[in-house]
Amino acid sequence: xxxxxxxxxxxxxxxxxxxxxxxxxxxxxxxxxxxxxxxxxxxxxxxxxxxxxxxxxxxxxxxxxxxxxxxxxxxxxxxxxxxxxxxxxxxxxxxxxxxxxxxxxxxxxxxxxxxxxxxxxxxxxxxxxxxxxxxxxxxxxxxxxxxxxxxxxxxxxxxxxxxxxxxxxxxxxxxxxxxxxxxxxxxxxxxxxxxxxxxxxxxxxxxxxxxxxxxxxxxxxx
Amino acid sequence: xxxxxxxxxxxxxxxxxxxxxxxxxxxxxxxxxxxxxxxxxxxxxxxxxxxxxxxxxxxxxxxxxxxxxxxxxxxxxxxxxxxxxxxxxxxxxxxxxxxxxxxxxxxxxxxxxxxxxxxxxxxxxxxxxxxxxxxxxxxxxxxxxxxxxxxxxxxxxxxxxxxxxxxxxxxxxxxxxxxxxxxxxxxxxxxxxxxxxxxxxxxxxxxxxxxxxxxxxxxxxx
DNA sequence: GCCCGAGTGGTACCCCGGTACCACTCACCA
DNA sequence: TGGTGAGTGGTACCGGGGTACCACTCGGGC
Numbered sequence: 001x002x003x004x005x006x007x008x009x010x011x012x013x014x015x016x017x018x019x020x021x022x023x024x025x026x027x028x029x030x031x032x033x034x035x036x037x038x039x040x041x042x043x044x045x046x047x048x049x050x051x052x053x054x055x056x057x058x059x060x061x062x063x064x065x066x067x068x069x070x071x072x073x074x075x076x077x078x079x080x081x082x083x084x085x086x087x088x089x090x091x092x093x094x095x096x097x098x099x100x101x102x103x104x105x106x107x108x109x110x111x112x113x114x115x116x117x118x119x120x121x122x123x124x125x126x127x128x129x130x131x132x133x134x135x136x137x138x139x140x141x142x143x144x145x146x147x148x149x150x151x152x153x154x155x156x157x158x159x160x161x162x163x164x165x166x167x168x169x170x171x172x173x174x175x176x177x178x179x180x181x182x183x184x185x186x187x188x189x190x191x192x193x194x195x196x197x198x199x200x201x202x203x204x205x206x207x208x209x210x211x212x213x214x215x216x217x218x219x220x221x222x
Numbered sequence: 223x224x225x226x227x228x229x230x231x232x233x234x235x236x237x238x239x240x241x242x243x244x245x246x247x248x249x250x251x252x253x254x255x256x257x258x259x260x261x262x263x264x265x266x267x268x269x270x271x272x273x274x275x276x277x278x279x280x281x282x283x284x285x286x287x288x289x290x291x292x293x294x295x296x297x298x299x300x301x302x303x304x305x306x307x308x309x310x311x312x313x314x315x316x317x318x319x320x321x322x323x324x325x326x327x328x329x330x331x332x333x334x335x336x337x338x339x340x341x342x343x344x345x346x347x348x349x350x351x352x353x354x355x356x357x358x359x360x361x362x363x364x365x366x367x368x369x370x371x372x373x374x375x376x377x378x379x380x381x382x383x384x385x386x387x388x389x390x391x392x393x394x395x396x397x398x399x400x401x402x403x404x405x406x407x408x409x410x411x412x413x414x415x416x417x418x419x420x421x422x423x424x425x426x427x428x429x430x431x432x433x434x435x436x437x438x439x440x441x442x443x444x
Numbered sequence: 445g446c447c448c449g450a451g452t453g454g455t456a457c458c459c460c461g462g463t464a465c466c467a468c469t470c471a472c473c474a
Numbered sequence: 475t476g477g478t479g480a481g482t483g484g485t486a487c488c489g490g491g492g493t494a495c496c497a498c499t500c501g502g503g504c
Contacts, residue, residue: 099353123356130346130347171431183451212441380480408483415464
C-alpha cells in the first residue's frame with residue numbers, strides 16, 4: 001500500500017486525484033494540502049510514501065515545497081505535476097530533488113505507474129519532456145567512450161600525475177600544489193611537465209580543458 | 223498505425239514482440255532483423271516508424287546499428303531494449319541517437335506506451351534508469367540560477383570581453399586570440415586583464431574554470 | 445644481482461602572461 | 475557641448491610557468 005499526500009490549490013483537482021488513487025487498492029490518499037507551507041508541514045506529520053505536488057500555487061510554490069521536504073530528510077518521494085511543460089520548471093523541480101515530473105494531462109494509468117515507480121525509488125519523466133532533457137543531457141555530458149583517444153591519454157598518467165592534473169583543474173598554481181601536497185615546487189614542475197607532455201597539452205590551460213573534457217574536473221558553479 | 227521493425231538475434235524474442243505488437247490495432251510489425259547489419263539495411267528499405275532494437279547481438283551490435291540508422295537520416299525512431307541496465311549502454315545508446323531506452327522486463331503496456339511515445343517524437347527512459355540519469359544530470363549540468371553571483375559577474379562583462387573569455391576557454395594564447403580576432407596582442411592583454419579583474423580570477427586558468435562553471439565553455443572531448 | 449618506472453628534488457634559462465599606466469577613437473547621451 | 479563607456483593600442487616591468495637536463499631513492503620484477 002502506497003500512501004499519498006495530494007498537494008494542489010484547486011479543491012476539484014485534489015478531489016479528482018483522490019477519486020483516482022482511492023479507486024485502486026495499491027494507493028491511498030492520506031492527506032491533502034492546498035499550498036506549499038501546508039504541504040511541508042503535512043509531509044512531516046504524515047510521512048507519506050509519495051507527495052503529489054502541483055507547481056503553481058499561491059504562496060509557497062511546489063518547487064520550494066519540494067526543496068524543503070527533500071531537505072528535511074523526509075522519506076517521502078516527490079512527484080511534481082504541472083499543466084505546463086516549461087523547461088525552467090522541470091529543471092528547478094529536479095534540482096529541488098523531485099523524483100519525477102509529469103504533466104497533468106497524463107492518462108490515469110500513466111499517473112499510477114508514475115506513483116508506483118517513484119514509491120520504489122525510481123524516477124519518472126513525462127515522455128514529452130524526456131526528449132528535451134536528453135537533448136540537453138547530450139549537450140552537457142562529455143562523451144567519454146572507454147578506449148577513446150582522450151581516455152588512453154588519461155590512462156597513460158601515473159597515479160600522482162592524475163592527482164596533479166586534478167589540482168591544475170582546480171586552478172591552483174605550482175606553489176599552491178606544492179604546499180598542499182607537501183612537495184617542493186621543483187617536483188611539482190616536473191610532474192606538471194610530464195602531465196602536459198603525456199596529454200599533448202601546451203599549457204596548464206589546455207590541461208584544465210582536457211580535465212573538463214574527460215570529466216576529471218566538473219562544473220561546480222556558485 | 224505505427225510500423226515497427228523488430229531487431230533481436232533471438233528468434234523467440236522476435237516472435238514474442240510480434241505477437242504483442244500485432245495483438246493491438248495501433249502497431250504493426252513490418253519486418254524482423256537478426257543483427258545490426260540487417261537492421262540498418264531493412265530500416266533503409268522499410269522506413270518503419272519505430273525500430274525496436276536489442277543491444278547485445280552478434281556482429282554489429284544495437285548501439286552501432288542505432289548510430290548508423292540515425293546518421294543515415296532515416297525517419298525511424300529507435301527504441302533500444304536490453305536485459306541489462308548497464309550505464310554504459312544507456313549512455314552509448316542515447317549518444318547514438320536513440321529515442322528511448324527500456325528494459326526487456328518491462329510490462330507489455332509499458333512497452334506499447336514507449337513505442338507510442340517514441341512514434342510521436344517523444345522519448346522514453348525506463349524508470350529504473352531515469353533515477354540514475356537524473357543524478358548524473360544534476361552532477362553535470364551547471365546550476366546557473368539566473369541572478370547568481372557567477373551570473374552577475376558574467377553579466378558585468380562587455381560583449382567583447384565575453385568573446386575573449388570564450389577564446390581563453392578554448393585554450394588559446396594571447397597571441398592566437400590576437401591573430402584570430404585581428405587585434406594587437408596589447409589589446410588582447412588589456413581585454414584579458416579586464417576580464418580577470420571583473421571575474422575576480424587570478425589567472426586565465428581560473429577564468430577557464432569559471433567559463434566551464436557557468437556553462438560558457440562546454441566539454442567537447444575527443 | 446640488476447634494471448626500470450614512479451616519485452622526488454634541483455639548477456638554469458627563456459618567454460608568455462599579468463599588471464600598471466596611459467592614449468586615442470567612436471558612439472551615445474544628457 | 476562635454477562626458478562616459480567600450481574598444482583599441484602602446485610601453486615597461488616582473489614573476490610564474492614551461493623546458494631541458496640531471497640525480498637520487500625505492501619498490502618490484504627479470
